Amino acid sequence: MSRFRLQPTPAQEQALLEHCGHARFVWNLAVEQHAHWRLGRRSAPGYAEQCRQLTEARAANPWLAAGSVIVQQQALKDFTEAMASFFRRTHRRPTWRRRGRAEGFRIVAVKPDGLRRVSRNIGEVKVPKVGWVRFRWSRAAVDGVKSYRITRDRAGRWHVAFAVAPKPIAGPGSGAEVGVDRGVVVSAALSTGELLNAPTLRRPEMARLLRLQRKLARAQRGSNRRGKVKTAIAKLKTRETDRRKDWVEKTSTRLAREFDVIAVEDLKITNMTRSAKGTRDAPGRGVRQKAGLNRGILTNGWGLLVTRLDHKAPGRVVKVDPRFTSQRCSACAIVDREARESQAVFRCRSCGFAANADVNAAQNIRLAAGHAVTARGGPPLGEPVNREPQRDLLSIG
Numbered sequence: 001m002s003r004f005r006l007q008p009t010p011a012q013e014q015a016l017l018e019h020c021g022h023a024r025f026v027w028n029l030a031v032e033q034h035a036h037w038r039l040g041r042r043s044a045p046g047y048a049e050q051c052r053q054l055t056e057a058r059a060a061n062p063w064l065a066a067g068s069v070i071v072q073q074q075a076l077k078d079f080t081e082a083m084a085s086f087f088r089r090t091h092r093r094p095t096w097r098r099r100g101r102a103e104g105f106r107i108v109a110v111k112p113d114g115l116r117r118v119s120r121n122i123g124e125v126k127v128p129k130v131g132w133v134r135f136r137w138s139r140a141a142v143d144g145v146k147s148y149r150i151t152r153d154r155a156g157r158w159h160v161a162f163a164v165a166p167k168p169i170a171g172p173g174s175g176a177e178v179g180v181d182r183g184v185v186v187s188a189a190l191s192t193g194e195l196l197n198a199p200t201l202r203r204p205e206m207a208r209l210l211r212l213q214r215k216l217a218r219a220q221r222g223s224n225r226r227g228k229v230k231t232a233i234a235k236l237k238t239r240e241t242d243r244r245k246d247w248v249e250k251t252s253t254r255l256a257r258e259f260d261v262i263a264v265e266d267l268k269i270t271n272m273t274r275s276a277k278g279t280r281d282a283p284g285r286g287v288r289q290k291a292g293l294n295r296g297i298l299t300n301g302w303g304l305l306v307t308r309l310d311h312k313a314p315g316r317v318v319k320v321d322p323r324f325t326s327q328r329c330s331a332c333a334i335v336d337r338e339a340r341e342s343q344a345v346f347r348c349r350s351c352g353f354a355a356n357a358d359v360n361a362a363q364n365i366r367l368a369a370g371h372a373v374t375a376r377g378g379p380p381l382g383e384p385v386n387r388e389p390q391r392d393l394l395s396i397g
Helices: 010-035 047-060 069-087 203-218 224-258 287-299 302-312 357-371
Strands: 002-007 103-107 115-117 122-127 131-136 148-152 158-162 177-182 188-190 261-265 317-320 345-347 354-356
Touching: 010 047, 010 069, 010 103, 010 122, 010 131, 010 148, 047 069, 069 103, 177 224, 177 302, 177 357, 188 357, 203 224, 224 302, 261 302, 261 357, 302 317, 317 357, 345 357, 354 357
Parallel strands: 177 261, 261 317
Antiparallel strands: 002 131, 002 158, 103 148, 115 122, 122 131, 148 158, 177 188, 345 354
């Protein structure tokens, strides 16, 4: 995806909001249809049947017919793909869309003359029922565009993302390998010993965010004041998100250029970040602590970093079993749960090896990729060798 900042006029913005409303309405209708399905009932309508029903709905509702049929059909297509991902157990079940959140729509079958460059930094894209909308051309040329998606974030900013397959980044060709350990305190620790941290809000910004959140709690629901405070909070949040995405892009590009093999842990982040609230009958434990851990995982961009590595270095990203990577000594391969003295210190009680705990885990990840074999051989890296340190035989007796 090549994403650019859209610059619509006030009139164009209203037309874009209408497209977003139509897409949201059609999506929510599809969610409602599937919500009525129960075991033993007739299956919910598929994409073809929903498109037929959409034609009838457009004929009966002039306000819906005034919108773009492409926008509305693609909303149904997106829902069908979301349900397929849910049944493949790769994503969560699609839920209702709310006004002001995840606003956007997709346009397909873009013609070659549907995109043009006005100047060095300005381009225009043709949107159905809207016309030519300007965007800031801040990247390299975009060729072969077949579809694009227009989105609006909670801060009120518009973006257009063109579906273009990115070109992979060539590695150095020297056989260089690296292991990457993702954490909450350290965003990414490399087996080379380097510690990388995703940027967050600065102290003054965090203090302002706290003040705004307190102000939001006092504001009356539905008031203009509450809306302004929510917009101010959204702007701070999007600033943090932009910084994290920029860090992920730069870090993934650097790793793809400097290393031929990039080893990461095969983590199920969706499962790891699920809420611990439980149910009313069986409430969860440590809910606040788990919520803080979930925020830490999402704030450090664990999933996005690996996704962009897969895009930029296809075939060179190796995902390894995460078991025992933080408890194993990268020098002697002994597994000892008590070797990690603190969050940052790892000290092996068997061989005396000491290092940063995250760096030691990154070295284990690199070794577990199967590209480095110890001279003494030994059992597979996926299984523990010994949970207790080995004692000197001379000290016995």
